[in-house]
Amino acid sequence: MKVALIGLGSxxxxxxxxxxxxxxxxxxxxIADSKSAFMxxxxxDISRILANxxxxxxxxxxxxxxxxxxxxxxxxxxxxxxPTNALSGEPAIGYIRAALSRKKHVVTSNKGPIALxxxxxxxxxxxxxxxxxxxxxxxxxxxVMHTLEHGLAGNEILALYGxxxxxxxxxxxxxxxxxxxxxQALMEAREMGYAEADPTYDVQGIDAAIKLVILxxxxxxxxVKLSDVDRTGIDLLTPDAxxxxxxxxxxxxLIAEANPKKHLLRVSPRIxxxxxxxxxxxxxxxxxxxxxxxxxxxxxxxxxxxxxxASAIIGDLLYIxxxxxxxx
Amino acid sequence: MKVALIGLGSxxxxxxxxxxxxxxxxxxxxIADSKSAFMxxxxxDISRILANxxxxxxxxxxxxxxxxxxxxxxxxxxxxxxPTNALSGEPAIGYIRAALSRKKHVVTSNKGPIALxxxxxxxxxxxxxxxxxxxxxxxxxxxVMHTLEHGLAGNEILALYGxxxxxxxxxxxxxxxxxxxxxQALMEAREMGYAEADPTYDVQGIDAAIKLVILxxxxxxxxVKLSDVDRTGIDLLTPDAxxxxxxxxxxxxLIAEANPKKHLLRVSPRIxxxxxxxxxxxxxxxxxxxxxxxxxxxxxxxxxxxxxxASAIIGDLLYIxxxxxxxx
Numbered sequence: 029m030k031v032a033l034i035g036l037g038s039x040x041x042x043x044x045x046x047x048x049x050x051x052x053x054x055x056x057x058x059i060a061d062s063k064s065a066f067m068x069x070x071x072x073d074i075s076r077i078l079a080n081x082x083x084x085x086x087x088x089x090x091x092x093x094x095x096x097x098x099x100x101x102x103x104x105x106x107x108x109x110x111p112t113n114a115l116s117g118e119p120a121i122g123y124i125r126a127a128l129s130r131k132k133h134v135v136t137s138n139k140g141p142i143a144l145x146x147x148x149x150x151x152x153x154x155x156x157x158x159x160x161x162x163x164x165x166x167x168x169x170x171x172v173m174h175t176l177e178h179g180l181a182g183n184e185i186l187a188l189y190g191x192x193x194x195x196x197x198x199x200x201x202x203x204x205x206x207x208x209x210x211x212q213a214l215m216e217a218r219e220m221g222y223a224e225a226d227p228t229y230d231v232q233g234i235d236a237a238i239k240l241v242i243l244x245x246x247x248x249x250x251x252v253k254l255s256d257v258d259r260t261g262i263d264l265l266t267p268d269a270x271x272x273x274x275x276x277x278x279x280x281x282l283i284a285e286a287n288p289k290k291h292l293l294r295v296s297p298r299i300x301x302x303x304x305x306x307x308x309x310x311x312x313x314x315x316x317x318x319x320x321x322x323x324x325x326x327x328x329x330x331x332x333x334x335x336x337x338a339s340a341i342i343g344d345l346l347y348i349x350x351x352x353x354x355x356x
Numbered sequence: 357m358k359v360a361l362i363g364l365g366s367x368x369x370x371x372x373x374x375x376x377x378x379x380x381x382x383x384x385x386x387i388a389d390s391k392s393a394f395m396x397x398x399x400x401d402i403s404r405i406l407a408n409x410x411x412x413x414x415x416x417x418x419x420x421x422x423x424x425x426x427x428x429x430x431x432x433x434x435x436x437x438x439p440t441n442a443l444s445g446e447p448a449i450g451y452i453r454a455a456l457s458r459k460k461h462v463v464t465s466n467k468g469p470i471a472l473x474x475x476x477x478x479x480x481x482x483x484x485x486x487x488x489x490x491x492x493x494x495x496x497x498x499x500v501m502h503t504l505e506h507g508l509a510g511n512e513i514l515a516l517y518g519x520x521x522x523x524x525x526x527x528x529x530x531x532x533x534x535x536x537x538x539x540q541a542l543m544e545a546r547e548m549g550y551a552e553a554d555p556t557y558d559v560q561g562i563d564a565a566i567k568l569v570i571l572x573x574x575x576x577x578x579x580v581k582l583s584d585v586d587r588t589g590i591d592l593l594t595p596d597a598x599x600x601x602x603x604x605x606x607x608x609x610l611i612a613e614a615n616p617k618k619h620l621l622r623v624s625p626r627i628x629x630x631x632x633x634x635x636x637x638x639x640x641x642x643x644x645x646x647x648x649x650x651x652x653x654x655x656x657x658x659x660x661x662x663x664x665x666a667s668a669i670i671g672d673l674l675y676i677x678x679x680x681x682x683x684x
Contacts, residue, residue, distance in 0.1 A: 046649060052510055163507075169650035171507025178506050179491075179499025182380055182670035303630060303637070305656050321374060321667035322497035326656040328633050339649035342510035351679065 029349045030069075032058035032103040032132075034094045034123055035110035036087055039137050039164070041078065042334030043107055043341050048074035054345055058101030062111070065092035069102040094119075098126045104353050105133035105159075105345060108141075114229070114238055115254075117144040124149055124160070131156045133352060135344040137164035137337055143238045143254060146245050159348050164340035166239045167192060167313040170329040171343060175317070176247060183319035185247045187287035192239040194311030194331040195223050195230035196262050196282040200297075201309045204270045204279050210263060222311055232261035233282060233295040240284040240295060248288050260296040273299050279307055357677045358397075360386035360431040360460075362422045362451055363438035364415055367465050367492070369406065370662030371435055371669050376402035382673055386429030390439070393420035397430040422447075426454045432681050433461035433487075433673060436469075442557070442566055443582075445472040452477055452488070459484045461680060463672040465492035465665055471566045471582060474573050487676050492668035494567045495520060495641040498657040499671060503645070504575060511647035513575045515615035520567040522639030522659040523558035524590050524610040526550050528625075529637045532598045532607050538591060550639055560589035561610060561623040568612040568623060576616050588624040601627050607635055 031047075031054050033040055040061075047054050055071040061081065066072060066088025081087045098106060106127040112120035117140030124141050127134050128149065136142070141149060142162045153160035163173045167190070176185070191197050195217055202213040214231070217223035229235050237257040244252050262282050273279050276299075283298040283306065300307050305326040306314045313331030316324050330336040359375075359382050361368055368389075375382050383399040389409065394400060394416025409415045426434060434455040440448040445468030452469050455462050456477065464470070469477060470490045481488035491501045495518070504513070519525050523545055530541040542559070545551035557563050565585040572580050590610050601607050604627075611626040611634065628635050633654040634642045641659030644652050658664040 050510065170653060171503055174507035175499055178675060179502035179671060181674040182378065183667055305636065308633065321663050323658050323664060325498060328654040330651050335649050336651060339511055343507060346509040347506060
């Protein structure tokens with residue numbers, strides 16, 4: 029199967045490295061970063077491209093763009109992993125539309141397009157007879173979407189609750205373990221590379237809320253939006269609050285929860301017993317689905333990381349390879 | 357899709373009830389218990405059969421057998437959930453062979469056939485161009501096989517460790533929580549219906565070892581057998597051992613682990629920190645896969661139960677429906 033890779037940030041490099049390393053029957057025929065692009069229908073030598081990128085800061089021909097690759101390259105599936113604003117969804121939405129209109133399968137790690145335009149993009153994919161997959165948008169390496177699609181097939185999903193933001197989980201872990209203030213723990217998170225200079229998007233629960241919207245729409249197709257999420261961040265939590273929880277054998281985690289029958293769609297700090305499956309240390313993500321047959325199923329794993337996110341993207345690509353391209 | 361259901365114990369009844377309740381496009385055309393059978397190519401009225409079974413102790417015509425259904429009924433997939441000896445694999449192995457030889461897909465919850473004859477049965481299924489699926493054999497409702505097949509596709513599985521026996525987990529939970537002796541906790545497990553009159557199969561780690569063999573062969577195709585598992589049960593554990601662990605913030609769980617590079621294939625009581633993801637209370641199962649890209653992925657859920665096991669079986673049936681039958 030031929031793939032085009034758009035975006036060579038942390039995630040894109042992870043995907044490129046894994047495709048070069050593993051013999052998965054996936055050939056990159058087009059590649060683009062924000063400044064340049066390169067196409068070769070016979071297959072691109074990834075290690076040369078990555079070395080170029082490291083040396084010159086660009087991956088190919090500076091007269092070519094991502095659009096050129098998406099519109100002209102010879103590929104079966106687009107890997108869309110550009111740096112995209114999660115609140116506007118661009119440039120990813122435009123890229124995904126362009127690929128779908130050419131009847132190309134799309135795999136994306138960008139939350140914006142799915143949170144904002146899932147209905148339109150899914151309808152477009154369906155009309156064109158191609159796949160639009162986005163396992164990497166929620167909970168990193170944890171195969172959330174595959175579990176919903178296959179592992180829990182036939183189940184009614186009644187509710188979900190999870191830890192979907194690793195930055196907040198790290199901060200809360202450090203506040204509880206060392207009695208740090210929010211500011212101290214945030215500084216530590218920055219030093220470890222877990223928090224951005226402007227942490228608003230993480231600590232006010234926006235990132236978790238966007239992932240919750242993606243999950244809710246995937247499961248219940250209920251057209252919820254970010255503004256529908258009842259959202260409280262962790263930035264006002266005090267060491268006292270964590271100490272009081274600790275005295276009761278509990279701790280605090282930022283929990284995203286959805287339960288359509290209770291009209292519940294919320295991201296907020298919650299008190300949980302320390303041995304609760306959603307209480308994990310560091311940047312781990314965790315997610316519980318409450319279902320009618322399987323009852324509660326919990327998944328725990330890494331919510332971020334270059335190679336971890338590549339795992340989710342490659343899972344999607346292999347699904348497309350086995351269930352669409354090789355069957356065609 | 358037409359299915360034949362062989363076995364009407366706890367699991368079979370759960371499957372029958374869910375197929376009757378849910379509109380999944382699955383029609384039962386043949387059904388059998390140990391004493392009788394019934395066939396109708398137009399579809400069987402499940403509630404009538406289950407009422408009959410309750411009233412008369414048999415589900416249909418006493419002149420018909422499971423073999424008749426397997427060999428003569430009109431169906432696409434066999435649901436093989438007979439009471440089968442996990443150490444001999446019969447009668448399930450014979451039933452599965454008979455269905456595969458007719459080019460029928462097979463879904464089973466029986467560990468014996470997969471632990472003992474996976475290589476032969478998989479080869480036979482492949483030759484006949486049909487599926488042999490067995491999600492329900494390991495960890496009940498937890499979608500372990502789907503996760504390996506799809507969610508972690510492209511990953512190298514380096515090792516696994518898990519709690520695969522709910523009876524042992526219950527006994528250890530009660531010993532730790534109440535300071536009970538092994539015998540006291542076992543008696544409680546019996547009263548709750550979690551332990552058999554003869555608990556050997558569970559408490560000596562045989563059940564967990566069989567599941568470990570199934571997982572190892574599924575992942576690494578390394579032809580390991582039950583006798584290859586280095587096995588220690590929980591029946592010699594004392595309340596003292598659990599108290600000592602507790603003093604260090606730890607507890608004890610019966611852990612099944614496999615790591616081919618370390619030549620490790622073992623079921624034994626292990627000391628784990630209380631907040632370890634594999635430490636869960638009661639009869640819950642849990643399993644961690646260590647992989648090259650996704651790193652550690654942990655799944656937690658119910659390891660047994662009529663409807664929980666039906667969830668795993670229905671997931672397999674829907675996969676066959678969507679990826680084999682509807683495409684044919």
